[in-house]
Every structure is written in structure tokens, then in C-alpha cells.
Amino acid sequence: xxxxxxxxxxxxxxxxxxxxxxxxxxxxxxxxxxxxxxxxxxxxxxxxxxxxxxxxxxxxxxxxxxxxxxxxxxxxxxxxxxxxxxxxxxxxxxxxxxxxxxxxxxxxxxxxxxxxxxxxxxxxxxxxxxxxxxxxxxxxxxxxxxxxxxxxxxxxxxxxxxxxxxxxxxxxxxxxxxxxxxxxxxxxxxxxxxxxxxxxxxxxxxxxxxxxxxxxxxxxxxxxxxxxxxxxxxxxxxxxxxxxxxxxxxxxxxxxxxxxxxxxxxxxxxxxxxxxxx
Amino acid sequence: xxxxxxxxxxxxxxxxxxxxxxxxxxxxxxxxxxxxxxxxxxxxxxxxxxxxxxxxxxxxxxxxxxxxxxxxxxxxxxxxxxxxxxxxxxxxxxxxxxxxxxxxxxxxxxxxxxxxxxxxxxxxxxxxxxxxxxxxxxxxxxxxxxxxxxxxxxxxxxxxxxxxxxxxxxxxxxxxxxxxxxxxxxxxxxxxxxxxxxxxxxxxxxxxxxxxxxxxxxxxxxxxxxxxxxxxxxxxxxxxxxxxxxxxxxxxxxxxxxxxxxxxxxxxxxxxxxxxxx
Numbered sequence: 001x002x003x004x005x006x007x008x009x010x011x012x013x014x015x016x017x018x019x020x021x022x023x024x025x026x027x028x029x030x031x032x033x034x035x036x037x038x039x040x041x042x043x044x045x046x047x048x049x050x051x052x053x054x055x056x057x058x059x060x061x062x063x064x065x066x067x068x069x070x071x072x073x074x075x076x077x078x079x080x081x082x083x084x085x086x087x088x089x090x091x092x093x094x095x096x097x098x099x100x101x102x103x104x105x106x107x108x109x110x111x112x113x114x115x116x117x118x119x120x121x122x123x124x125x126x127x128x129x130x131x132x133x134x135x136x137x138x139x140x141x142x143x144x145x146x147x148x149x150x151x152x153x154x155x156x157x158x159x160x161x162x163x164x165x166x167x168x169x170x171x172x173x174x175x176x177x178x179x180x181x182x183x184x185x186x187x188x189x190x191x192x193x194x195x196x197x198x199x200x201x202x203x204x205x206x207x208x209x210x211x212x213x214x215x216x217x218x219x220x221x222x223x224x225x226x227x228x229x230x231x232x233x234x235x236x237x238x239x240x241x242x243x244x245x246x247x248x249x250x251x252x253x254x255x256x257x258x259x260x261x262x263x264x265x266x267x268x269x270x271x272x273x274x275x276x277x278x
Numbered sequence: 279x280x281x282x283x284x285x286x287x288x289x290x291x292x293x294x295x296x297x298x299x300x301x302x303x304x305x306x307x308x309x310x311x312x313x314x315x316x317x318x319x320x321x322x323x324x325x326x327x328x329x330x331x332x333x334x335x336x337x338x339x340x341x342x343x344x345x346x347x348x349x350x351x352x353x354x355x356x357x358x359x360x361x362x363x364x365x366x367x368x369x370x371x372x373x374x375x376x377x378x379x380x381x382x383x384x385x386x387x388x389x390x391x392x393x394x395x396x397x398x399x400x401x402x403x404x405x406x407x408x409x410x411x412x413x414x415x416x417x418x419x420x421x422x423x424x425x426x427x428x429x430x431x432x433x434x435x436x437x438x439x440x441x442x443x444x445x446x447x448x449x450x451x452x453x454x455x456x457x458x459x460x461x462x463x464x465x466x467x468x469x470x471x472x473x474x475x476x477x478x479x480x481x482x483x484x485x486x487x488x489x490x491x492x493x494x495x496x497x498x499x500x501x502x503x504x505x506x507x508x509x510x511x512x513x514x515x516x517x518x519x520x521x522x523x524x525x526x527x528x529x530x531x532x533x534x535x536x537x538x539x540x541x542x543x544x545x546x547x548x549x550x551x552x553x554x555x556x
Binding site: 052053080085087088089091095099102106112116117120124128173174228229231232236238266271 | 330331354358361362363365366367369370373374376377380383384385386387388390391392394395398399402403406409451452503506507509510513514516517518542544545548549
């Protein structure tokens, strides 16, 4: 009990520090400030993904993976026309680093696969969120908040709906506490946050108000992807018998635990914005 | 002995059928004929990569990986501006397929990593060769031959130089038969083939003759990458205790055995062409 309470205090204190810091960067820094924020979260995610999947082995390769992810992320944001070449170079680099630095030959193909997956995870898929901010111009900061609201709101909705009505397990083998009722509550919350934010943002002319259908077309797939992202990370953690992805955010576990849903939903926000809003 | 001889016959027969067929497609079909050829080789490579790294498990996931690779390869060739989104979607698809179709939870993270690595390997990295053909216009067929000559010539040069002078092991833990002398012979052969092809091609006005420095800047890095690609595949096969990557080409082993070097060198040919020739 004592432990639990102090954990809650830590959790709240972290949020009190982190949220204003996030908002300050998103609204007051130029777009590349948000890029740096997203890239930092991506790098932490790559580190955690590699740590989960290959334990404490080959630290050098983990560091290289994080740096390669940062590089590919920067190419994607600043010189997108070089993204194909950057992807190929990243791929070759990982193989070459492992070719000369593996510590266990039998595990090396697993580690190469994890590094490449981690790099796409944190360095490419999440970076689509930066692209959204880059391409949305003055509405960019609002789009980041919308993405966060729709995906994080889902967790909250799922938690309360699950507590109140949860009866039928969603996918017990992967995530035993989740229920179908919770999952539906998550979708409802995402839609609700989508409408709420759309309303609040419309007080600033930078935001182009969305129609009802646009909010639904944005929020429902984003929510489903976020839930799939959450389950996917649970699957990976469970495969390796690990509970938290890390401890970078005191009281909140690892970065990946926090943003696994957001990572999966990011490409959809970007695709939605470029096709249904622009 | 009997077995060996019949294997040589099979090998020669395969070459007699395959080489004219390759040349016919490369020179007589439109550029997307070469794209199909490269995409087919890429799909076979993905299949073999997955088969090596996750054995006979989860056939469905292997089929999906091959199809996703074909899809991403087609997007890259025909609608390059969608490549970022395609990469993200491919990534999500693989996770989602595995989320609902794994057969062994402890091995699932290895299989996800292998699928994603295989998709980049055969579906993205090798596809840079198609981009070269697409962007080189009427010189495209010659560029394909140049890439093949420089990388396959290397194997031949390495084989004979290694037999004649081979004393010092190159990297015994990964590929016990390779020697430093063979490796240098491979570089020499690549350079030689580069000059030879450049001379022969110059009889056709479609080919822009390369300067001496251009041949060297093209052939040396391409050769080193090809040798690293060959070693990388050896590492993966050795990690899983496998000798041939497959048996798609009778007498020649698997597709990957044949094109592992070409895959690694492909991005360099593309980068070289777009920056030092165009």
C-alpha cells in the first residue's frame, strides 16, 4: 500500500513536470522543436524495444540502433526525398555492425531483426507524427494534441469502461486484463476527445474545424490502431517475460508503455491529414 | 563424384535457360519487365530469409511477408512519393498478422523481426536496382548488366584468386573458406568487369561512357558491399545451421545465395548513378 501510494505521487509529479514542458515545446518552439521531442521519444522507444527483445546483450549494437533511428528520422523529416536511400543504408549498417560485433552467433539473427524492427518502430513509424506537424504548418501544434488526446483518451476510457462493465476478455493470451467492454469504451472515449478537441481548437483560427464525419473517420481507425499497438507491445513483452518496457518516466514505466498506441496510430493521423484535410 | 557431375550439369543447364531469359526481359521488355524480374527475385529472397530464420513455423506469416514485400516494392517503383506511408503500413501489417497468428509466443518476436528484416531486404533494398533502371531510361538495361557484372564478377575473381593465392583467412568464424587474397581478387575482378562492360557498352549510344575515376568510384564500394552482403548472409545461415538458402535455382542453391551480394550493392549503384552520372 505504502509503495503504491508513493508510486502514485511519483506518477503525478512526473506528469506535473512533463505536461507543461511538452506544451511549451509544442506551442512555443518552431516545428523542429516538436521533431526533436518526437525523435527523442522514438530513440527511447528503440532502446527499450531492443532491451526487451535482446536483454542485456550487445550494448554497442543497441547504441548504434538508437543512433541509426535518429539518423533515419532526421532524413525523413528534413530531406524526405532521401528516405529510400536512408532506409537502405540503415539496413546495411545494422547488418555490418552485427557482422563484426555479435556476441552470440545463435542469437545474432534475432538481434538484427530486433534492431531493424526497433528502427522502423521508433525512427520511421513514429516520425510520421513529425511529418504531420511539419506539413500542417500553424495548425501543427493542435494536430499533435489531437493525436495525443485521441490515443491517450482511449486508455482512460478503456480503463473506466473496463472497470464498470468489463466481462468478456478481449485477448487473454496476450493481455489478460483487457476486456471487450473496455475496448469499446476506449473507442467511445477517442471519439469524444476528437469532438471535444475539435470544438476547443476552433477558437483559434489556425485550426480548420473538422466536420462530424471527419472526426469519426479520424478517431475510429486511430483508436483501433492504438489498441492494436498496445496489444502488439504486450505480445512482445510477454514473449520475453517482461512487465514494463523501461523506467524513463518515473511512475509511468517506460516510454514505449506510454506511446505504443500512439506509434501505431501516427501513420493514420498523417494519412488522414494529407488526404482528408489538406 | 557421380552426384557432383550431375549437379554441374544441372547448374549449367539452369544457366543456359536462365541467362537468355534474363537478357530477353532486360532488353526487350519495358522497364517494368525488369521491375517484375527484380521483384520476383526479391520475393524469393524474403521467402528464403524467413525460412532460414524461422524454419518451418507459421507458413501464413511467411506468405504475408512475401506479399507485403511485393506491395512495398511496387509502391516504391510506381508511386515513390507514398513510400513512407507504405513502410509504416507494412510494419503495422506484420505486427497485426503476428498478433493473431503466432504459433509460439516465445519465438514471435524473433519471427516479427525476421519478417520485417526480410521485407526490407528483398522488398526495399533490392528494389533500388529497379529504381536505377526506371531512372536511367534507355541506358537502364546496361545498368542492370553492369551491376550484375561487377557483383557476380567479384565471386569469380575471388574464387580463382583464393584458389591460387589464398593463405590468410578473411573471417573464419562466419565463412571459413574465404581468404583475404580471394577478397582482393574479387575487388580486382569487379574493377576489371567495370572497365570491360563500360568499353563494350560504349558501342551503343544509349550508354554514357564512364570516366576512369567513375568506374573506380562505382566498382570498389559496390564490391566491398557485395562481399559484406555475402558475409552477412553466411552469418545468418550459420546462426541457424543452414547451408543453402533454398533450391529455387537447380544446381545454384537458393536465390539469396546468388544475389546476397547484389542486394547489398544495389543501393550504392543507385546512389552512384543519381549523383555521379545523372
